[in-house]
Amino acid sequence: MKLNRLTILAVMLCLSVLIPPAHAQQQVSGSGRTDNSAKAGDWVSSAALLALVRRGSRSGFSLMPWGRPVSVAAVAPSFSNSAVHGSGTVGKISLWVDVRPNGDSTLGDSIITQLNGNIGIGTDAPTSKLTVQGTIETTLGGYRFADGTEQTTAAVSGLQSVTHDSTLAGEGASGSPLRVALPLNLIGAKEAGFFLVSVINTNNGGSYFGGNGIGAGGGPSESNYGGIGVAGGGGDSVSGTGGQGVFGDGGKSQSGNGGAGVRGIGGPSQSGEGGVGVSATGGVSNSGNGGIGVDAMGGRSLADDRDGGLGLRGSGGESPGGRAGSGLEAIGGRTHSGVAGVGVVAAGGNHTGTESGSKGGNGVDAIGGTSNTGFGGNGLVAQGGSYNGRGVIATGGIGPVGYGVEATGGDSTGSGSTAGAGVLAKGGASSGSNSESGFGIFAIAGDATNGAMRGKAGHFQGDVFITDNLTIAGNLDVQGAKHFKIDHPLDPENKYLLHASVESSEVLNLYSGNAITDARGEAIITLPEWFEELNSDLRYQLTVIGTFAQAIVSQKVKQHRFTIKTNMPDVEVSWQVTGVRSDAAMRKSPFRAEENKPERERGHYLRAPFL
Numbered sequence: 001m002k003l004n005r006l007t008i009l010a011v012m013l014c015l016s017v018l019i020p021p022a023h024a025q026q027q028v029s030g031s032g033r034t035d036n037s038a039k040a041g042d043w044v045s046s047a048a049l050l051a052l053v054r055r056g057s058r059s060g061f062s063l064m065p066w067g068r069p070v071s072v073a074a075v076a077p078s079f080s081n082s083a084v085h086g087s088g089t090v091g092k093i094s095l096w097v098d099v100r101p102n103g104d105s106t107l108g109d110s111i112i113t114q115l116n117g118n119i120g121i122g123t124d125a126p127t128s129k130l131t132v133q134g135t136i137e138t139t140l141g142g143y144r145f146a147d148g149t150e151q152t153t154a155a156v157s158g159l160q161s162v163t164h165d166s167t168l169a170g171e172g173a174s175g176s177p178l179r180v181a182l183p184l185n186l187i188g189a190k191e192a193g194f195f196l197v198s199v200i201n202t203n204n205g206g207s208y209f210g211g212n213g214i215g216a217g218g219g220p221s222e223s224n225y226g227g228i229g230v231a232g233g234g235g236d237s238v239s240g241t242g243g244q245g246v247f248g249d250g251g252k253s254q255s256g257n258g259g260a261g262v263r264g265i266g267g268p269s270q271s272g273e274g275g276v277g278v279s280a281t282g283g284v285s286n287s288g289n290g291g292i293g294v295d296a297m298g299g300r301s302l303a304d305d306r307d308g309g310l311g312l313r314g315s316g317g318e319s320p321g322g323r324a325g326s327g328l329e330a331i332g333g334r335t336h337s338g339v340a341g342v343g344v345v346a347a348g349g350n351h352t353g354t355e356s357g358s359k360g361g362n363g364v365d366a367i368g369g370t371s372n373t374g375f376g377g378n379g380l381v382a383q384g385g386s387y388n389g390r391g392v393i394a395t396g397g398i399g400p401v402g403y404g405v406e407a408t409g410g411d412s413t414g415s416g417s418t419a420g421a422g423v424l425a426k427g428g429a430s431s432g433s434n435s436e437s438g439f440g441i442f443a444i445a446g447d448a449t450n451g452a453m454r455g456k457a458g459h460f461q462g463d464v465f466i467t468d469n470l471t472i473a474g475n476l477d478v479q480g481a482k483h484f485k486i487d488h489p490l491d492p493e494n495k496y497l498l499h500a501s502v503e504s505s506e507v508l509n510l511y512s513g514n515a516i517t518d519a520r521g522e523a524i525i526t527l528p529e530w531f532e533e534l535n536s537d538l539r540y541q542l543t544v545i546g547t548f549a550q551a552i553v554s555q556k557v558k559q560h561r562f563t564i565k566t567n568m569p570d571v572e573v574s575w576q577v578t579g580v581r582s583d584a585a586m587r588k589s590p591f592r593a594e595e596n597k598p599e600r601e602r603g604h605y606l607r608a609p610f611l
Contacts, residue, residue: 091115091124210251226267226275242283258299274317290333308349340385360397376410453598475589479606505593507586509535512576514545521566522554525575531560535579545572 086107088094091114098106113120120126122133142152162172169181188196203211218227234243251259266275282291298309316325332341348361368377382391396402410420427438448454476482481500488495502510511531515523542551542564551573554565564573597604 453600507581507591509579509581510576511579512574514572514574515564517564517566517569517571517573519569521569521571523564523566523573525562525564527557527560527562527577529560531579532557534581534583536582537580539578541576541578543574545574547571 083104084107085100085104086097088107089109092109093112093114094107095110096105097108100106111122113124113126115124115126118126118129118131120131120133123131142150144150162178164172164178167181167184167186168178170176170178172178186196190196199213201211201213205211214230216229218229220226230246232244232246234245236242246262248260248262250261253259262278264276264278266277268274278294280293282293284290294312296312298311301308312328314326314328316327318324328344330343332343334340344364346363348363351360364380366380368379370376380392383389384391392405394404396404405423407422409422412419423441425440427440430437443457445455445457482503483498483500485496485498487493488497511527513525515525517523538557540553540556540562542553544551544566547568549571550567551571552565553562555561555563557577562577564575566573
């Protein structure tokens with residue numbers, strides 16, 4: 001309540017009438033106490049008191065100018081021999097506290113204090129123009145405020161209502177408290193880089209987790225999908241990229257792992273499948289490509305010796321007895337007439353620096369899980385779709401070691417064990433007549449153009465073991481010996497037996513046998529029907545066995561027969577015929593004992609002479 005000068009004058013008039021006469025108090029120099037030795041003749045009339053108040057009044061509630069004590073004689077007494085007793089405190093408004101039978105009065109402190117231009121009632125340290133410690137009661141009128149409004153009453157239970165918009169509900173009274181309206185719609189305009197709603201939990205968890213910013217839970221359902229905890233829709237764009245539906249920025253960490261940008265946990269299920277942790281569907285496009293379901297980018301590492309963050313990590317759920325969940329399952333989109341979508345497209349990161357020994361990132365890095373008793377999990381399992389789908393299509397990057405597929409077998413577990421194979425390839429099954437099962441491996445050398453040398457379809461470093469047949473449609477070039485290797489007939493458990501093949505600068509076919517001439521000294525040797533179609537430039541060799549005799553080839557091969565003639569009957573002859581292979585395939589690609597090295601291989605050895 002604002003007090004003015006007129007109010008102060010009214011108070012003083014009342015005091016001049018009601019307070020009994022007493023001697024004036026006089027301040028003692030150097031002390032906060034007062035002296036009651038004033039003379040009886042030093043009285044102050046009511047008019048003088050009013051004049052004194054008018055002269056010393058200042059803005060606010062004050063009886064005297066601040067910083068200049070004023071000695072005031074008491075109100076004029078009704079008799080001249082009365083005395084004033086008691087004391088007072090600087091800054092306190094004085095009060096007559098007692099009147100004795102002889103007329104003497106006692107002066108003391110009231111509950112009113114003046115300090116630094118402020119008035120206090122019930123307090124010695126007022127902090128405003130009027131500070132009241134206790135309840136203020138008005139019995140007549142009301143309170144008038146600076147804007148000129150006057151309040152003469154208040155509701156029994158507080159304010160009648162609070163004005164608000166549709167984001168709030170309730171009247172703000174005890175019977176109808178304010179609350180957030182549901183559904184809550186917050187609509188407004190804010191420049192880019194700022195948010196309409198920002199929630200920050202300032203709780204410091206210390207060594208435990210920090211407080212959560214927002215917790216949202218979808219409603220339950222008896223038979224259908226439960227409600228969505230958080231649904232975010234990005235803003236539309238006329239010509240640019242539409243806004244993101246949900247943007248999650250993980251918290252920073254000084255020494256540990258940074259917080260997850262978005263973490264989704266699927267709900268549990270009693271009998272069906274558990275809920276999906278995160279479900280993302282790319283947006284529909286009328287003329288361009290459809291939107292990406294999940295676009296994830298790993299965080300950058302500023303340390304030279306640390307790895308950048310994963311773009312996407314999926315961990316399959318555990319299962320006590322069944323099959324544990326897949327870490328990541330990706331299914332390409334369907335199409336009615338074009339090419340269906342790829343299940344997973346993975347592109348390793350580019351290396352843009354010039355440091356030696358660095359390389360681009362892997363498109364896919366897959367590691368099978370370990371097992372304590374059975375087989376460990378497969379690093380990658382790929383199955384082509386029907387019809388003619390490929391299980392894996394891999395294209396190496398540009399460069400001499402840009403392999404389409406690089407596979408490393410698992411290490412051996414110790415003595416007597418076998419390390420894992422780098423690649424296990426098994427052809428598809430087939431059933432029915434006139435059908436054939438699939439190839440385990442089908443390798444094709446890369447194309448060579450503009451004078452380039454065509455590479456090999458396969459390159460093996462180390463021994464190659466083939467349990468069944470080997471079919472070669474072209475030539476077989478061997479640097480070492482060609483031989484067979486079998487268990488030794490006399491010591492098969494401890495030794496092998498090897499035989500080398502006969503080498504020649506020509507492609508030769510060798511036929512041999514034994515014959516005994518008849519009574520005329522002749523023997524006709526019959527060869528296969530195809531002999532003359534396969535061989536040309538025949539060479540003959542005869543050896544007589546068991547006696548001294550002469551033997552000749554009396555008639556060369558004609559109609560796949562030739563004749564041996566000896567100078568006596570009943571002679572055993574060992575014969576051999578060698579022919580140069582001259583079938584259609586050999587005539588098309590004749591054998592050459594010498595050839596020049598391609599330009600790429602000149603100056604290099606297949607095997608260095610000193611090795």
